[in-house]
Amino acid sequence: MKLWFTAGLFWLGMSLQAQLDFSQVNEWEHPLLDSLVHKVEQGDYEQLTSVLVAQRGVLLYEKYFNGNDQSSRHNCRSVTKTIASLLVGIATDQSAIQGVSDPIARYLEPLGITDYGLHYSPRGELNTAGGSEYRSRDFLRLIQLCLQEGQWDDQQIISADYLEAATSPKVQARENVNYGYLFWLPSYGPEGEQYAAFAMFGNGGNKVVAIPELELSVVITSTNYGNRRAHGYSDEILNEFIIPALTD
16 A cells, blocks of 8 residues: 555656746746845845745746755755645545545655655654655645645646645634644735735744635745744745735
């Protein structure tokens, strides 16, 4: 079963190489984007490593910082939990498990993406709570898959029904923020212009975000682990730079 599932996920990863359009990267220009880069370079956003922005499946903006580049893998911490949620959906679709209450640890391998890193417990068990490593474009592929209701190149990779359930509120995590099946459900945008989102969060300010109303997917990676301000930095990048630049 494990070999079958790994092979299936490899097929998934290969299918995710298409669909996103990388031909227009960094053709999007806006003074707010210049201001964002300036703030990063002067150290206002500590240990930021990448920012990627795609709209309608087109990668518009891709910047790397602090010695990172397109080939760098980023330790996403608890973003791993949400990747596990996606894996549950795929396994359920394939009848490998019967539902979200079944144990799925044996299935939690990366989604077939070719360059990744996994972390294991001292007992050799795959750590699905945090710590896996992926390239920024691969995070973008995963959230774009979700934004497209599980479809990729006319194939239904993960069911739309599962994604709808996973990104619907199951519990209020904190004021004004709900939680689905390991997806966070915040809102982003400047005051008075908030847009509902679903997202993967990880310690250090790591955020992989979809905003359906704007057909927007965003990846922000950072190594600012343990800093209480880290997620605030990423929220500010979204609220004060990316979304206003797109909606201006």
